Every structure is written in C-alpha cells, then in structure tokens.
Amino acid sequence: MHMDLDSFYASAEELRHPEAKGKPVVICVFSGRTEESGAIATSNYLARKSGIRAGMPISQAKRLAPENTIFFSRDMEYYREISERVMDLLDDECDVIEQASIDEAYMDVTIKSNGLWESAETIAIWIKNKILEREGLTCSIGIGPNKLIAKMASRVKKPDGLTIITETQAGQFIENSKAKDIHGIGTKSLSILESMKIQSAKDLAQANPLELEERLGKNKARLFIEKAKGIDESPVEPRVAKQLSRIGTLKEDTRDIESIIAKLQDLLPELEGRLVKKDVKFKTVSIILINSKHEMQTRSKSISDTSDISAALSIARELLEKYLSEERDVMVRRIGLSVSNLTYSKEQKSLGDF
C-alpha cells in the first residue's frame, strides 16, 4: 500500500488559516537573496489550475497567480509535527512501514490483510478516515502486489483517491502506462528512451536489453525493464538515514571565504540538532556548492568517527579553501554541509525517533 498526503504543505496551511480554504494556495521557499526570490515547494489544486508547479521560481508563480492567491512561507517544523502523527497512525495499521518522504509512505499489509484485497481495502478506508478525523487531511492511497504498482496506483485518483490494482490487473495496468509514468524514470532517461522510440511501458518491456544497457548502463536498463513488466521485488523496509545535510543560499554570488563560512555557521545548529536527535556519529564531511551557473559540486573528506559538529565545520573550511584554490573562475551561489558514513549509537525504538 502506498499513501500520499494530498498537496500536503498547502493543506497544512489551510488547517491553520481557514480563510485560505477555497482559494489558490502556494507554498514558497524564500531564498533571502531578494525580497521575492525563491522557488515553489508545492501548491494546492486550485493554484495548479493556473499552471503553478513545484520547483517553479516564485516570480513566475506570481505572474501566473490569480488575485486571490495566498502565498505562504514554508514551515517545515509545523509540517513535520503533523507528518509524525500521521506516520505513527499508519504504523499501527500495517506489518511494516517505510516512510518515503515527509508526506509519503509504503506499508506492507500482507499479514494484516491475510493476503486479501478486500481486507487491504478496508484498512485503507480506515486509514483515510482516521487521517481525516484526526488531522483534517485527505490522502490518496494505492494498493498493489508490490511497491511499484501501489505507488503508481496511488497516483491514479487524487486528491482523496483509493485505487486497488490486484495481481490479476497489474499486467493490464502497467501495459497501459506510459514509460514516463514509471517511478524512477526522469527527464534524462525519458529522452534516451524516446530517442529509441520507446514511449509506452509496453515498448520498454519489449526493448532490446543489450541496446538499453549500452545507453542507460546495465543496472538502470535491467531495473527499467523489470518495472515496465510490473515486476518489483523490493521489500517494504524502514529507511535509516545514511546522510544528513543542510544547504542555503548566499545573499549574492561570492568567492569570499569568510562570508561563505558565515553562511555555513548559520546552517550548523539545525544540522547539529538533527545529529543529536538521532545520536549519530559521522565519518565523512562534505561541502555542497552550487555555482553561479547552477551546477552542483561537492568536495568531501573522511576523518575518524566523531559526533563533534565543530570538527565538521573545520573540515568544511579546509575543503572550501581547497575548492576555491582549484576552481579559480567560479562564483558560489549556494553552500551546504553534509555528513555521511553514519554510525548509530543509540537504540532507535519508535518511528518517531527517526
């Protein structure tokens, strides 16, 4: 089973700003560069009617938006609280849960449903009702014989949908899908597939594996063909973070190390908070840079295990100095810090601890 909260951030804002209900709602991530600069995190269905989409620059959304549109600044802390409660609720209704993002989860209900589609449907309806009762939110749920089909099924009817694709129906369902609707196929892969005249999942399922491997690499090619046949054996399993990062935008593009470090220092407390909450040690420190051409670059260094965030900062400075001496003609637009190679010390008991 796959559950997706409908336009989650927008719905969450409508909960605490009832006057926004019935109006287009847009959730913005302001970068702080200028008054209005930034991107759209999400929008409600009314705003989507005007062509406003996630990822779009705020300026563009403002041009598209009708007069009565309400713009909110994204508030992760608030959304996380709600998300945690929803996930806890789901946790009680399934055998295993895999939280895929703040607003999405896969649930294995094989045992809870006794392997019966009818019972799985009953569980889904119960979940939808509970989420609505407790949180005032609607969601869309897909049920299928595996994660891939469940995920694709959850997209069939939204918002507030419930779609069941049984094992018997799965073949038909996937055959009638387009390649681009298969989870994991993004713009780059799609254009490669299109250049090979592959548009439907059916085309992909019948594609020449060797030719596909040449163009996509062995791993991707095999995975895509499996998916195009509706096959997905990946288990529903709890996700454990392998990396924690935080990134921010500089006031203006710069090469000045002190102003870049200053921005890193702003980001540090939040990262530290998450580190402490999870009680993890890290071994690898990376800086993430987005240059003025919007290209992402990373530099990393491994050290001996530590939980000391200030150690991370001094490694970051070192990496940054090296980066600036290597990359003589780039300006830095955005800077971030990531820690990986994590070891968990504390026993994690509930989902809420993650």
Added chain:
DNA sequence: CGACGTGTAAC
C-alpha cells in the same frame, strides 16, 4: 576496495 566527485531521480 575505499574514497571521492558527478549524474539522475524523487520529494
């Protein structure tokens, strides 16, 4: 084989 950097993808 581990470390490192990039590309792709999803949210």
Added chain:
DNA sequence: CCTTTTACACGTCG
C-alpha cells in the same frame, strides 16, 4: 528566473 534533502549508480584514482 533558479529551493531542499536524500539515495544510489557509476567512473576514477590510489
């Protein structure tokens, strides 16, 4: 005009 966070594959280097 251009956000944030995470995962994984792959190539390269030593």
